[in-house]
Amino acid sequence: MIDGPLVEVHDLTKDYEEGDNVARVLKGVQLEVARGELVALLGPSGSGKSTLLNILGTLMRPTAGSVRILGQSLVGADDFVLTEFRNRHIGFVFQAHLLLPDFTALENVMFPAAARHGRERREDRARGSELLDRVGLSDRRDYLASQLSGGQKQRVAVARSLMNAPELVLADEPTGNLDRESADRVMQLLTEINTSDGTGFLISTHDEKIAARCRRQIYMVDGKIAHDSR
Amino acid sequence: MLYSIKIATRYLTATRGQSLLLVLGVAVGVYVFVFMSALIGGLAVLLIDRTVGSIAHVIVEPADRNPALLKEAPGTLLAVLKSSQQRPTLQSAEAYLPILETAPHVSVVVGKLLGNGFMVKGEAVAPVQITGLESKDISAIADIDASLVAGSSELMLGTAVIGSGLAESLGIGIGQSLVIRSERDVEQSITIGGIFQLGLAAVDNAAVYLNIRAARVLLDLPEGLSRYEIKLDDLQQARVVADDLRARTGLKATAWQDQNAQLLEGLTAQARSGDLIKGFALVTIIIGVASALLLSTYRRQSEIGIMRAMGASRGFVVTVFVIQGALVGLAGGLLGAGLGYLSLLPFPPPELTSGGGLPVDYRQGAYGAAIALTLAGAIAAALWPAYAASRIDPVKAIGP
Ligand SMILES: Nc1ncnc2c1ncn2[C@@H]1O[C@H](COP(=O)(O)OP(=O)(O)OP(=O)(O)O)[C@@H](O)[C@H]1O
Ligand SMILES: [Mg+2]
Numbered sequence A: 001m002i003d004g005p006l007v008e009v010h011d012l013t014k015d016y017e018e019g020d021n022v023a024r025v026l027k028g029v030q031l032e033v034a035r036g037e038l039v040a041l042l043g044p045s046g047s048g049k050s051t052l053l054n055i056l057g058t059l060m061r062p063t064a065g066s067v068r069i070l071g072q073s074l075v076g077a078d079d080f081v082l083t084e085f086r087n088r089h090i091g092f093v094f095q096a097h098l099l100l101p102d103f104t105a106l107e108n109v110m111f112p113a114a115a116r117h118g119r120e121r122r123e124d125r126a127r128g129s130e131l132l133d134r135v136g137l138s139d140r141r142d143y144l145a146s147q148l149s150g151g152q153k154q155r156v157a158v159a160r161s162l163m164n165a166p167e168l169v170l171a172d173e174p175t176g177n178l179d180r181e182s183a184d185r186v187m188q189l190l191t192e193i194n195t196s197d198g199t200g201f202l203i204s205t206h207d208e209k210i211a212a213r214c215r216r217q218i219y220m221v222d223g224k225i226a227h228d229s230r
Numbered sequence B: 001m002l003y004s005i006k007i008a009t010r011y012l013t014a015t016r017g018q019s020l021l022l023v024l025g026v027a028v029g030v031y032v033f034v035f036m037s038a039l040i041g042g043l044a045v046l047l048i049d050r051t052v053g054s055i056a057h058v059i060v061e062p063a064d065r066n067p068a069l070l071k072e073a074p075g076t077l078l079a080v081l082k083s084s085q086q087r088p089t090l091q092s093a094e095a096y097l098p099i100l101e102t103a104p105h106v107s108v109v110v111g112k113l114l115g116n117g118f119m120v121k122g123e124a125v126a127p128v129q130i131t132g133l134e135s136k137d138i139s140a141i142a143d144i145d146a147s148l149v150a151g152s153s154e155l156m157l158g159t160a161v162i163g164s165g166l167a168e169s170l171g172i173g174i175g176q177s178l179v180i181r182s183e184r185d186v187e188q189s190i191t192i193g194g195i196f197q198l199g200l201a202a203v204d205n206a207a208v209y210l211n212i213r214a215a216r217v218l219l220d221l222p223e224g225l226s227r228y229e230i231k232l233d234d235l236q237q238a239r240v241v242a243d244d245l246r247a248r249t250g251l252k253a254t255a256w257q258d259q260n261a262q263l264l265e266g267l268t269a270q271a272r273s274g275d276l277i278k279g280f281a282l283v284t285i286i287i288g289v290a291s292a293l294l295l296s297t298y299r300r301q302s303e304i305g306i307m308r309a310m311g312a313s314r315g316f317v318v319t320v321f322v323i324q325g326a327l328v329g330l331a332g333g334l335l336g337a338g339l340g341y342l343s344l345l346p347f348p349p350p351e352l353t354s355g356g357g358l359p360v361d362y363r364q365g366a367y368g369a370a371i372a373l374t375l376a377g378a379i380a381a382a383l384w385p386a387y388a389a390s391r392i393d394p395v396k397a398i399g400p
Helices: A049-056 A079-089 A105-117 A122-134 A150-161 A180-197 A208-212 B002-014 B016-054 B093-102 B164-170 B212-219 B235-249 B261-299 B301-309 B314-344 B367-390 B394-398
Strands: A007-018 A021-033 A038-042 A064-069 A090-093 A168-172 A200-204 A216-221 A224-228 B058-061 B106-121 B124-133 B148-151 B159-163 B177-182 B187-196 B207-211 B227-232 B252-255
Touching: A007 A049, A021 A049, A021 A224, A038 A049, A038 A180, A038 A208, A049 A064, A049 A168, A049 A200, A079 A090, A079 A105, A079 B314, A090 A150, A105 A122, A105 A150, A105 B002, A122 A150, A150 A180, A180 A200, B002 B016, B002 B314, B016 B261, B016 B314, B016 B367, B058 B235, B093 B106, B093 B227, B093 B235, B106 B164, B106 B212, B124 B164, B124 B177, B124 B212, B159 B164, B164 B187, B177 B212, B187 B212, B207 B212, B227 B235, B235 B252, B261 B301, B261 B314, B261 B367, B301 B314, B301 B394, B314 B367
Parallel strands: A038 A200, A038 A216, A090 A168, A168 A200, B124 B207, B159 B187
Antiparallel strands: A007 A021, A007 A064, A216 A224, B058 B227, B058 B252, B106 B124, B106 B177, B106 B227, B148 B187, B159 B207, B177 B187
């Protein structure tokens, strides 16, 4: 069932086990995000921002609590179902703009669609070009990812995260490795897409200026939500 | 599938030098495989040609009369006496000929009259084995024509073709005459028409070929034959053919393998040691491909993590790496087999060499098997790295 709010999290806990030590990193997170919201996730280093995003992105399983995305509970689902769900409904932008270095900008952008269909369809190529155009990189379409600058790579990553028109994009410090100008440009892009496409964004950042451009700010401290501007 | 092929090829071409080295390594293994196949096959051809080339593949003789049918009465001793003078003969031999000639795989049938005797030249006397046959058949079983060292192989009524060792021990040459006496005490005067050297001492030192009509008189066998000797188009069918002929004629039929057990054992042992070396070559290929791909999954783990995060399934990752293995196996297989073929081609087939040289047979390079086994081996080698790649945890691979 693909319905309901974008994200619903109740009593979410996450433990990391290291030998006999069990570290509780998320300590009962409650969170609801509506469709189309643009949310900044702030908090000191180690407060659990990345952990939360990874769990929402179905890349990691929670220790306890419930997670619903688009009304679908994903806690007990197997890897195949999670992978498929990720592919259709969730986009990612990581700090270390992880592109496939031996593939061109366009091939990178098309990847989520090609992985779904088993080939690079013509309509996906067109959409990929359009997305590159949107992030201002149409002239770098056929450059290998390894030949792009950091800021360009991150814009390619943004375009890729939108390829399958996901309802939710999770961005973990997307501007963390960029200079002021590139960071602003990427952030500008994300807010534009949010307004025009209604894509929901959850963006973790240490940058107050970036956070200020979001309509909602959530502060995490020690595995809990300490403040929510909503 | 299409898309996994694209990614697999891109991965291989992105690290071109390493991929080339890997393919080259696989090709060397395949080359060893092909070379060993050609060598073992060539040795077998050579040995079979040198041995089986000069003997019959199937011999059809009168059945042994079974003395066990005689009952031994109490208090008596039963002695079975076999005449050494009167050899068993196929009485109405011609009746069997159509059966033999039309049997599957039979290419040549030669009727022979066999007997023992002596050749006398002045003071010198030598025991001989007399073979009577039609002149046209003289080279049908052993290639006497090709082994001729003097004279001609034509058997006329008064001429004989004899082995070189025999000629030497009697001190005679072409055109000279001497007396031959059979076990039936019949004597004839004959002229030496030809001398041959097969390289088989037993034959070269005692064989005397005569025209069958002369032999009939000499051996006192006005009709019938001692046996039929048969050549086949496929050596390996000899036992099957022998069984078939035995069933159809009621005669005794023996395949060459049952007269040359040692040769057969030698060939089998040779083939087995060849298989062992080929097996090692395959294992080397598998280890090489597996370690190279394992290294590649390690180097590309963050990329694999990102693909998984973007919604690529585990199966997709497995396919990408298995296809890499398959492509390496196919390229290495084709290259190794191709180089093997090209380097074996200059060697003449063993049956055409006069000994010496490497007895490799380019027709027995087992190129198809080499490529197929390499492909299968490379795919098998890719399974573990592919599985490992599909188990990579995207969170760990992507990093903080
Ligand atoms: N794989 C892991 N094993 C054990 N502990 C971990 C693991 N990953 C994260 N942690 C711990 O969990 C806590 C939260 O980490 P997390 O990466 O979620 O923080 P963060 O808020 O994203 O920090 P930052 O702002 O530095 O990125 C930290 O104390 C970290 O040491
Ligand atoms: Mg983090």
